Amino acid sequence: MTIRITKKSSRSGIVGNIEELSGVNLSTCYQCKKCSSGCPVGDLAGSPPSEIIRRLHLGADEELLESDIVWMCMSCETCSARCPMGIDIAAVMDALRALALKKGTPAPEGNVPLFNRALLTTVKLFGRTYDMGMIAAYKLGAHKFLQDTGKFPEMLKKKKIALILPRGSDKKTVRRIFRKTQVKRDSKP
Amino acid sequence: MKYAYFPGCSAHSTARDSHMSTLAVAHALDIEMVEPIGWSCCGATAAHQTGRVLAAALPAANLVLAQHMGMDMVATCAACYNRLKIANFEISHSPEMREHVSDAIGRDYDGSVRVIHFVELLIKDIGLKSIRSKLKKSLDNLKVACFYGCLLVRPHDVMQFDDPENPTSLDNLVNMMGGESLDWPHKVECCGGGLSLTRTDVVIRLTDSILAMAQESGAECIAVACPMCQSNLDMRQKDITKATGRKYNMPIIYTTQLLGLCLGLSPKELGLEKLIVPADKIIEVIEGK
Numbered sequence: 001m002t003i004r005i006t007k008k009s010s011r012s013g014i015v016g017n018i019e020e021l022s023g024v025n026l027s028t029c030y031q032c033k034k035c036s037s038g039c040p041v042g043d044l045a046g047s048p049p050s051e052i053i054r055r056l057h058l059g060a061d062e063e064l065l066e067s068d069i070v071w072m073c074m075s076c077e078t079c080s081a082r083c084p085m086g087i088d089i090a091a092v093m094d095a096l097r098a099l100a101l102k103k104g105t106p107a108p109e110g111n112v113p114l115f116n117r118a119l120l121t122t123v124k125l126f127g128r129t130y131d132m133g134m135i136a137a138y139k140l141g142a143h144k145f146l147q148d149t150g151k152f153p154e155m156l157k158k159k160k161i162a163l164i165l166p167r168g169s170d171k172k173t174v175r176r177i178f179r180k181t182q183v184k185r186d187s188k189p
Numbered sequence: 190m191k192y193a194y195f196p197g198c199s200a201h202s203t204a205r206d207s208h209m210s211t212l213a214v215a216h217a218l219d220i221e222m223v224e225p226i227g228w229s230c231c232g233a234t235a236a237h238q239t240g241r242v243l244a245a246a247l248p249a250a251n252l253v254l255a256q257h258m259g260m261d262m263v264a265t266c267a268a269c270y271n272r273l274k275i276a277n278f279e280i281s282h283s284p285e286m287r288e289h290v291s292d293a294i295g296r297d298y299d300g301s302v303r304v305i306h307f308v309e310l311l312i313k314d315i316g317l318k319s320i321r322s323k324l325k326k327s328l329d330n331l332k333v334a335c336f337y338g339c340l341l342v343r344p345h346d347v348m349q350f351d352d353p354e355n356p357t358s359l360d361n362l363v364n365m366m367g368g369e370s371l372d373w374p375h376k377v378e379c380c381g382g383g384l385s386l387t388r389t390d391v392v393i394r395l396t397d398s399i400l401a402m403a404q405e406s407g408a409e410c411i412a413v414a415c416p417m418c419q420s421n422l423d424m425r426q427k428d429i430t431k432a433t434g435r436k437y438n439m440p441i442i443y444t445t446q447l448l449g450l451c452l453g454l455s456p457k458e459l460g461l462e463k464l465i466v467p468a469d470k471i472i473e474v475i476e477g478k
């Protein structure tokens with residue numbers, strides 16, 4: 001893929017922000033691309049990890065937060081494990097997601113942020129995840145209602161998904177945690 | 190031996206079989222597993238992708254329970270295990286994180302509770318020799334591809350579970366049970382993790398390549414130690430056929446289920462009927478021995 005970025009003055013764009021959020025120094029990357037070759041979504045994503053780093057070097061701005069890999073990355077940590085310079089690329093991906101949430105970047109394909117919100121909402125309500133509620137909330141929001149519905153009868157028959165609400169968790173502490181750690185957004189996504 | 194047992198949310202839903210087989214095996218080996226009263230979700234990938242303090246505080250609320258019980262914390266889900274260990278690491282390495290987390294959970298936590306995966310407990314705390322002396326049946330040279338995935342072994346400096354590129358702990362267990370663990374290249378690949386619902390296309394691609402490699406290597410089943418790996422690899426086999434035409438009939442079995450069978454426990458109490466791809470042939474082989 002061609003990298004289309006106009007070179008601006010050095011250290012422009014979001015690189016400083018990402019380095020600060022991740023605690024990673026990106027300047028030692030010499031583009032060996034080991035991270036990208038081990039990345040499970042490296043060949044599916046528009047920009048594999050090494051290219052994300054290169055684009056940051058070249059002064060990429062907030063448009064980088066819309067790269068599909070930001071929410072395709074599963075934090076498998078293969079990139080970080082294999083980087084010869086010890087760069088924690090997975091932490092860079094965390095920082096990109098944190099910034100995307102903060103900036104309210106438009107929802108990516110599959111809308112992972114919506115899924116995360118649905119999951120965390122059930123945790124906030126019950127102290128534990130509640131699959132049925134989480135799946136319903138996500139599917140309604142993502143308009144994916146028919147996907148995988150064929151699996152439910154079999155899963156119910158095998159008792160592989162719980163119908164009853166989770167019980168027994170210390171909900172008070174869980175709610176306190178959510179209250180104390182609330183992520184503030186610049187604008188709503 | 191007594192441990193605090195963190196079942197994880199999936200234990201009562203999609204991974205009831207993991208929960209059942211873990212408790213049955215623990216019982217057979219005289220390991221006492223005590224669920225901390227009031228345990229809550231570890232936050233999984235969703236919290237990790239949302240905020241650093243949230244991602245450390247949710248596990249910490251559980252770890253502090255184990256600390257009060259004076260016990261080590263055992264997890265069976267690789268994702269919970271990973272989140273609990275990373276929280277410990279972050280809290281014990283950063284006074285600032287410790288302060289934030291303690292404030293969020295409402296009590297001080299220093300990140301010092303020992304967290305182990307049930308497989309680790311079997312190998313390190315009980316020992317293969319002692320388990321072998323209790324086996325009633327054998328895997329009878331069953332060809333098993335052991336799958337570790339990501340979260341058990343990475344990041345290595347935190348997890349310290351096994352070699353990050355070529356782990357052998359599950360293999361040692363399988364071989365101890367009389368199975369033939371295969372040397373195959375996809376042990377630590379990613380199954381797609383939490384993208385199962387959001388990017389099913391990605392999960393299908395990744396599980397297809399893992400299943401293809403296992404099949405090519407001659408595996409009769411894949412042994413796992415994580416509910417997420419289990420459900421992605423087990424549930425997506427028909428979808429892969431629909432998408433690619435490639436057919437699989439590969440049972441994806443929890444290591445604890447294989448061990449339970451060898452300890453003479455019944456398939457029912459190990460939750461084996463819950464697998465989507467049936468493991469009947471394998472059960473016959475082991476039970477027939």
Ligand code: SF4
Pocket residue numbers: 028029030031032033034035036049050053082083084085086087089
């Ligand atoms: S592996 Fe490390 S040095 Fe190589 S391209 Fe990736 S980040 Fe850069």
Ligand code: SF4
Pocket residue numbers: 035038039040041042049072073074075076077078079080089090093
């Ligand atoms: S952590 Fe993310 S970017 Fe790194 S190899 Fe895994 S999926 Fe790719």
